[in-house]
Each structure stands twice: as C-alpha cells, then as structure tokens.
Amino acid sequence: xxxxxxxxxxxxxxxxxxxxxxxxxxxxxxxxxxxxxxxxxxxxxxxxxxxxxxxxxxxxxxxxxxxxxxxxxxxxxxxxxxxxxxxxxxxxxxxxxxxxxxxxxxxxxxxxxxxxxxxxxxxxxxxxxxxxxxxxxxxxxxxxxxxxxxxxxxxxxxxxxxxxxxxxxxxxxxxxxxxxxxxxxxxxxxxxxxxxxxxxxxxxxxxxxxxxxxxxxxxxxxxxxxxxxxxxxxxxxxxxxxxxxxxxxxxxxxxxxxxxxxxxxxxxxxxxxxxxxxxxxxxxxxxxxxxxxxxxxxxxxxxxxxxxxxxxxxxxxxxxxxxxxxxxxxxxxxxxxxxxxxxxxxxxxxxxxxxxxxxxxxxxxxxxxxxxxxxxxxxxxxxxxxxxxxxxxxxxxxxxxxxxxxxxxxxxxxxxxxxxxxxxxxxxxxxxxxxxxxxxxxxxxxxxxxxxxxxxxxxxxxxxxxxxxxxxxxxxxxxxxxxxxxxxxxxxxxxxxxxxxxxxxxxxxxxxxxxxxxxxxxxxxxxxxxxx
Numbered sequence: 001x002x003x004x005x006x007x008x009x010x011x012x013x014x015x016x017x018x019x020x021x022x023x024x025x026x027x028x029x030x031x032x033x034x035x036x037x038x039x040x041x042x043x044x045x046x047x048x049x050x051x052x053x054x055x056x057x058x059x060x061x062x063x064x065x066x067x068x069x070x071x072x073x074x075x076x077x078x079x080x081x082x083x084x085x086x087x088x089x090x091x092x093x094x095x096x097x098x099x100x101x102x103x104x105x106x107x108x109x110x111x112x113x114x115x116x117x118x119x120x121x122x123x124x125x126x127x128x129x130x131x132x133x134x135x136x137x138x139x140x141x142x143x144x145x146x147x148x149x150x151x152x153x154x155x156x157x158x159x160x161x162x163x164x165x166x167x168x169x170x171x172x173x174x175x176x177x178x179x180x181x182x183x184x185x186x187x188x189x190x191x192x193x194x195x196x197x198x199x200x201x202x203x204x205x206x207x208x209x210x211x212x213x214x215x216x217x218x219x220x221x222x223x224x225x226x227x228x229x230x231x232x233x234x235x236x237x238x239x240x241x242x243x244x245x246x247x248x249x250x251x252x253x254x255x256x257x258x259x260x261x262x263x264x265x266x267x268x269x270x271x272x273x274x275x276x277x278x279x280x281x282x283x284x285x286x287x288x289x290x291x292x293x294x295x296x297x298x299x300x301x302x303x304x305x306x307x308x309x310x311x312x313x314x315x316x317x318x319x320x321x322x323x324x325x326x327x328x329x330x331x332x333x334x335x336x337x338x339x340x341x342x343x344x345x346x347x348x349x350x351x352x353x354x355x356x357x358x359x360x361x362x363x364x365x366x367x368x369x370x371x372x373x374x375x376x377x378x379x380x381x382x383x384x385x386x387x388x389x390x391x392x393x394x395x396x397x398x399x400x401x402x403x404x405x406x407x408x409x410x411x412x413x414x415x416x417x418x419x420x421x422x423x424x425x426x427x428x429x430x431x432x433x434x435x436x437x438x439x440x441x442x443x444x445x446x447x448x449x450x451x452x453x454x455x456x457x458x459x460x461x462x463x464x465x466x467x468x469x470x471x472x473x474x475x476x477x478x479x480x481x482x483x484x485x486x487x488x489x490x491x492x493x494x495x496x497x498x499x500x501x502x503x504x505x506x507x508x509x510x511x512x513x514x515x516x517x518x519x520x521x522x523x524x525x526x527x528x529x530x531x532x
Contacts, residue, residue: 445472
C-alpha cells in the first residue's frame with residue numbers, strides 16, 4: 001500500500017506530507033484548494049506525462065515522492081518536473097525513465113476519476129477482469145488452451161525454420177553441402193595464405209634473387225680470403241705473444257660462421273634451381289584461394305569460418321528434414337486442439353460474464369442507477385495466446401438507452417461507480433491502492449450512504465483513497481485528511497476527533513461551527529460506524 005506521499009511546489013501545494021493508512025482514506029476540502037493535485041502527484045509517480053504548467057510559484061521545479069510497502073519490502077519513486085526542460089524520474093534512488101516507473105509502480109495504483117483512461121477502457125483489461133472470475137473447471141480449459149497454443153507456436157517455428165517447406169529445405173541443403181565440399185576439398189589450413197603469398201613472391205623474383213645471392217657469394221669469398229690472411233698474421237703474432245689466444249679464438253669463430261654462411265648461400269641457390277617447376281602450382285593455388293575469398297570471405301580465416309557455419313547448418317537441415325514429414329500432420333492436430341479448447345474457454349467466459357455482470361448490477365442499483373444495463377460481450381477473434389475471444393464491456397445507465405462500450409458511453413462519475421461495483425462483484429483486484437476521484441458526482445441522500453458503505457467494503461481488501469465532497473461518504477473513512485488553502489498556497493493535514501466533526505459539518509452546512517450541523521455530523525459518524 002501507499003505509505004507516504006511527499007509533494008513540493010505542485011500547483012498551489014507548496015509542501016505536503018501525506019501518510020495514508022490502510023483502509024478507507026478520504027481527502028476533503030473547499031473547491032479550489034487543490035485536492036486533485038494529490039492525485040496528480042500519484043499520476044506523475046506512475047509515469048504519466050508531466051506538464052511544466054503544473055510547477056507552482058514556490059520554486060523552479062515541482063517534485064513528488066512516494067513510498068509503497070510491498071510484500072514486506074519498499075518501493076520508492078520520485079519525479080521532478082522543472083519549469084523548463086524534461087522531467088526526471090527515480091526508482092529506489094536510481095535514475096529511471098517514465099516507462100520504468102509505469103512498469104514498477106503502475107500496477108500498485110489504480111486511479112479512477114473524471115475523464116480517466118482506465119483499465120475498463122481497454123479490451124485486454126476487460127478480458128483479464130473476466131478471467132479473474134473463472135471457476136476451476138474454466139481454469140483447466142484456460143491452462144489446456146495455453147498448452148496447446150504453445151505447442152502450435154513451437155511447430156510453426158519449426159515450419160518457419162524449414163524455410164517454407166521440404167523442397168525449399170532440400171534446396172538449401174544442396175547449396176550448403178556444395179559450399180562445405182568446395183571449401184573442404186580446397187584443403188586450406190589456417191595461415192596457409194600467408195605462406196603461399198611469400199613463396200610466390202620469391203619464385204616470381206627468382207632471377208633477381210639468384211643475382212643477389214651470387215653477388216653475396218662472391219663478396220663472402222673475398223671476405224674469407226681476407227680473413228684467412230688475417231688469421232695467418234695472428235698465428236705469427238701468437239707465437240710471439242701467447243696472450244693473443246683469445247683474439248685468435250674470435251677469428252676462428254668468424255671463419256666458422258663465414259663457412260656456414262657460404263654453405264647456406266649455396267643451398268639457397270640450389271633450391272631456386274630445383275623450384276623451377278613449382279611457380280605454376282603456387283599460382284593455381286592462389287587462384288583457388290581467390291575464388292573462395294570472392295564467395296565466402298575477404299580472408300582465409302573468414303572462408304574457413306564460413307565453411308564451419310555451413311557444416312553446422314547442413315547438420316541442422318538434415319535434422320529438420322527428419323521431422324518435416326510429420327510436421328504438417330502435427331500442425332493440423334495442434335490447430336484442432338487450439339480450436340477445441342478455445343471453444344471451451346469462450347463458453348466459460350460467457351458464463352462468467354453473465355454471473356459477473358449480474359453481481360455488479362446489484363451494486364450499481366444501490367449506487368444510484370435505476371435500471372442500468374451491463375453486459376460482457378464475448379465474440380470470436382483470431383487465435384492468440386489468451387484465447388480466441390474479443391471481450392467488450394457494454395454499459396448503459398438506463399435500459400431505455402442502447403448500451404455501448406464503457407469507454408465511449410460512461411461519464412467519469414458513472415465509470416467510477418462502475419469500477420467500484422465490479423470490484424465489489426469480483427472481490428479482487430491487481431492494484432493494492434485504489435484511488436477514487438470525485439466518485440460521488442451527482443449523488444446524495446441514501447445513495448451517498450450506500451456509496452460510503454461500498455467504499456468501506458472495498459477497503460477491506462485494498463487501501464482506498466477517495467476525494468469526496470459528500471459528508472455521507474467521508475463519514476465512513478478510517479482516516480480523514482483535509483486540504484486547506486491559505487492565500488496562494490495549500491497544505492494537507494490529518495483531522496481527528498472534534499476537528500473531523502467540524503470538517504463534516506462544513507461539508508454539510510458550510511459552517512464548521514454550526515451546533516445543529518455538528519450534531520448531524522456526529523450522528524452521521526455513528527451511523528457509519530454501526531454499518532461498516
């Protein structure tokens with residue numbers, strides 16, 4: 001339930017701290033004091049559009065914050081609306097979008113008020129309202145339908161994977177099989193493209209390479225002759241100075257290195273001679289690689305990866321083909337089961353609709369409607385996850401009027417009382433906090449007392465907030481708040497005891513200090529307490 005609502009600089013409300021309790025909580029006050037601004041604050045917290053014109057004269061932005069107690073935990077939402085720029089939302093202290101506020105907080109609050117776009121205006125919500133009243137047998141039909149629907153969707157996904165049928169799948173199998181064979185038969189391994197390019201470059205420049213190697217051999221031979229002379233001189237010096245043996249060792253190492261280099265140069269030249277017939281083979285290999293790259297990827301690695309994916313797809317198609325022959329018959333059976341259980345669910349919804357409408361009509365008659373008409377219309381619709389039905393709620397305030405969809409024919413006050421009647425009829429609801437904005441429009445006398453009793457009855461299963469002008473309704477409250485305006489600003493406060501008697505007196509007679517009015521207010525409170 002809503003545990004706390006903090007409002008700052010919203011319209012005429014400079015600052016208000018509203019802490020409603022469980023049960024029926026009423027909000028009263030003179031016209032123009034800003035009662036509906038508290039409901040506007042709740043609308044901001046459930047993610048509805050923010051209007052900078054709602055920012056009051058007491059600062060550059062309006063802010064509202066709410067805390068809900070949910071299953072032993074807390075949900076905290078905040079909304080800030082600047083005079084210029086976009087609003088900002090926060091959920092449990094973290095920056096949040098309006099859509100996220102709606103998703104998290106929207107289901108905690110149901111606001112029923114003048115010109116409100118309510119759940120009853122949406123066909124999906126009407127269907128959910130009706131489904132919440134289904135008995136156990138109907139619930140089994142619903143679960144069976146959902147199971148058949150999921151199977152039907154699974155089979156349709158398999159058929160979609162088949163690509164339109166067995167023939168199309170076999171064509172794809174031929175194609176991917178060819179791709180796999182073409183890549184595998186080429187026999188390339190990772191990194192081979194780099195080796196091919198290097199070998200081809202070497203053979204294409206064989207004559208220049210042989211010339212360079214020949215000159216290198218010639219230069220090395222001259223260097224070896226020069227080094228031999230150097231070695232002879234050092235040998236002579238060594239006989240005079242034995243300490244030169246380390247230097248002589250270095251010269252010997254150089255001689256050995258030059259000899260090994262000469263051997264390698266000679267072998268490289270011989271390799272060039274022996275490779276005279278392989279360049280054509282390399283060119284052919286590179287041509288094969290180029291063809292694969294044009295088809296399957298810009299690099300050899302991409303070509304090989306394409307081949308791996310094609311091989312996996314080949315196996316997937318083979319597995320699909322094994323089930324393709326049975327698929328159409330399975331789909332036909334799934335369609336029959338969906339139709340069967342869809343019909344059962346439709347019949348159950350029609351029965352539930354009759355019962356729910358009749359129960360709600362009894363409450364509507366007690367809420368000031370003489371001979372209202374209320375009917376759930378369940379008509380056929382294309383199969384979907386929820387069934388094969390389109391559900392509409394038809395209403396007229398009098399049997400002499402043609403009933404129409406609730407969202408088109410019901411006024412704000414009628415809609416509020418209709419929601420209240422349905423809530424009483426179902427005995428359940430998804431929102432833990434229900435808010436009624438001037439649900440008493442156009443009512444009085446015994447009907448107003450009946451409305452108060454029914455709001456009190458609803459509050460036994462949910463927290464109910466109600467903005468009202470009628471003392472006959474306010475008298476049933478478990479908690480009574482008053483909004484008062486002082487000059488340009490308004491504030492909200494809790495009234496109890498004699499203060500509450502004075503407020504009820506003001507609502508009835510206009511003079512909170514009227515002795516006769518106070519006696520009537522006390523009698524009204526006594527009547528309410530005895531009938532709850």
